[in-house]
Amino acid sequence: MKPETIDLDALETAARQLDPDARERARLMKAVFAYADRYLESLPDQPAYFDRPDNGRALRETPIPEEGIGLDAALELLRQHVDTVGINPTSGRFLGYIPGGGLFHAALGDFLAAVTNRYAGVFFAGPGAVRIENLLIRWMARLAGYPETAAGYLAAGGSLANLTAIVTARDDRGLEGDAIARAVVYFTEHVHHSVNKALRLAGLRRLARRRIPVDTRYRMDAAALERAIEADRRAGLAPWMVIASAGTTNTGSVDPLDTIGQIAAAHGLWYHIDAAYGGFFALCEDGAALLRGMNRSDSLVMDPHKTLFLPYGTGALLVRDGQKLHAAHAAEADYLQDTYADGGDETELSPADLSPELTKHFRGLRLWLPLQVVGLxxxxxxxxxxxxxxxxxxxxxxxxxxxxxxxxxxxxxxxxxxxxxxxxxxxxxxxxxxxxxxxxxxxxxxxxxxxxxxxxxxxxxxxxxxxxxxxxxxxxxxxxxxxxxx
The missing domain is CATH 3.90.1150.170 (Aspartate Aminotransferase, domain 1)
Incomplete structure (x- = not known):
């Protein structure tokens, strides 16, 4: 027997630890489910904030081992230094920031998505996964009142979704070079901080930013917005985009979306709404009335990991004219030629052509499964x-x-x-x-x-x-x- 054959046999034996058999899988699942069950059952008695001065510092002294420590020991490290440190966003008494969810049905979806490892970036590679994610996008678009021309994608969160919207608007309006310094964006001081970050990342540092005053309820003053746009035009500047908030992080205020939309249309501005927090309140009667005017926007961000209670890492971007999103983000490569040759389904756009992401986790399953299991x-x-x-x-x-x-x-x-x-x-x-x-x-x-x-x-x-x-x-x-x- 050749030495390399012996080496391969030994390597295969060691590598097969990565592929446990049915008995081992059952043992692992039992331990993990027991841990999750204990965690959930103890929630009513758990604090909403763990005042731990050490902040899990012991994890820094836990090396990555050559030989594993086993699941039980690893779960104990989680219990001691992760799940009992800092804020507890799964608690009903966690009332800070805009809390996430941790919906159990969504966790089951994540588990299945990870086990099957379906790729949700390109239709050719994962047609079922892409169909599910596009179905969810079409559902959100209808909720927002968008037309059939809309497109979008499930993002990692509202920050990335805002960035993608700004890049789309930048490219659609040809905002580059010297034109950047003449362009103007309008929002209030309560706009989410990710917007300013996105403008910087999109290469728009020289853009003029107008902070529009708010009323006594911290909503954008629409009349002040129109005056600012008209003043900038008279000064020879080029009003480009207005960003409204459908639920600010600071106060939860909703800007007058419908009126702002009318102003944006009259002056030819791209109208973007950050509804990461508030958008899904359109599912209930009072919320829908307050959010009237979302349909006037050119782009819209909604975060299922906020008001659909999903785990962190689930945002969504919608663009009224999906071709503009596609034009800003589609790309080709020789090593992807098989995906083009397939032809696919012209009614199903690939998320990789609508976003910065190519390698894309099937995050849509964490939303689709709960909606199918329990309904709206x-x-x-x-x-x-x-x-x-x-x-x-x-x-x-x-x-x-x-x-x-x-x-x-x-x-x-x-x-x-x-x-x-x-x-x-x-x-x-x-x-x-x-x-x-x-x-x-x-x-x-x-x-x-x-x-x-x-x-x-x-x-x-x-x-x-x-x-x-x-x-x-x-x-x-x-x-x-x-x-x-x-």
Whole structure:
């Protein structure tokens, strides 16, 4: 026997550890499911924030081993240093930022997508996966009121989706060279920070940015927008894009989408709406009324990992004229010639031709499976519940001594703060936020509005119900009183 044959046999024996047999798979699955089950069953008793000063530092001292430590030991590392550190976004009392979900049905979809490893970038390679993702895009487009010409893709999140929209608008309007310095984009100070980042990444640093004033409810002042556009035209500049927010991160406010759309159309601007947080509230009656005008946009971002409660890493971009998205992102390569020769299905565009991604995880399965298994009704109910919970929290906090609240919520974010009888309110609320993190029972985040320090309550998680809001109010009141007494 040749030496290389012996080497191959030994290598094959070692490599086969990567392909466990049925018995080993059953053992592994049992351990993983038991871990997940314990985690989910313990959630009601878990804090919303784990105050761990070490922040899982021991993981830095855990080397990647030559010989494995086994699943049980690896799961214990997760338990000790990942799942009990920092914020707990799966808790019903996690009320900070715009929380994600962790929907169990979606986790099953992720598991199946990972096991089958279907490729969702090119139709030739994964026609079923691409059909599912395109079906989801068409469903979202109908929800937004877009025509049949629309196209889009499932992105890794709203930041990448915003960048893709800006690149599409840049290329469609031929924005390059000296034209960049004359072009103008319009948005409010509450636009998501990913927009400014996207403008920079898209090579538009020299672009003029106009921050349009907001009204008392933190919504864009449409009249001020029109005045700014007209002033820029008179100054010889070239208004290019207006970006509206359908649910700002700061306050949950929804800009006057319909009116802004009319202004954008009248002046020939590309109209982009960041509805990453708020877009799916169109599934319920109150939300649909508030979001009227989404259909006027040229591009739209919606994040299923926010208000469809999916795991992080699930955003979506829609473009009214799908050919513009295709023109900005399609590319060819010799090593992909087989995918072109197949011919495919002209009704099914490949996500790789509509996005920056070529290698693309089948992330659509984490959305398609829950929608097929439980249907839309539970999602509609959960979203309507979140709108009511925000109104409930706002009304309750108005009557809690010492607290002031911001405007009535458009969606499910409420801003509020404690005003002590003496001393600096900003410093007090910073201490209050810190005390709440140390307590851990609830997690709230903070922001600054007009230079003032405010706290935020975001009711977005599908596990957040009235009892969680009641707990939050109780913890807020008692903690504030304790600090005030000091």
């Amino acid at each position: 009704a539970p999602f509609r109910a959960a979203l309507a519940e979140k709108l009511l919970l925000a109104r409930y929290f706002h009304e309750r906090m108005r009557s809690v001594d010492g607290f002031e609240v911001g405007p009535a919520p458009d969606l499910s974010v409420v801003i509020y703060r404690y005003v002590p009888p003496r001393g600096d309110a900003d410093a007090f609320n910073e201490r209050l936020a810190e005390a709440l993190r140390r307590d851990g029972r609830i997690f709230v985040s903070s922001t600054r509005l007009n230079g003032q320090f405010w706290l935020r309550m975001a009711a977005v998680g599908f596990r957040t119900h009235r009892e969680d809001i009641d707990t939050a109010i109780e913890v807020l009141e008692r903690t504030a009183r304790r600090l005030a007494a000091l």
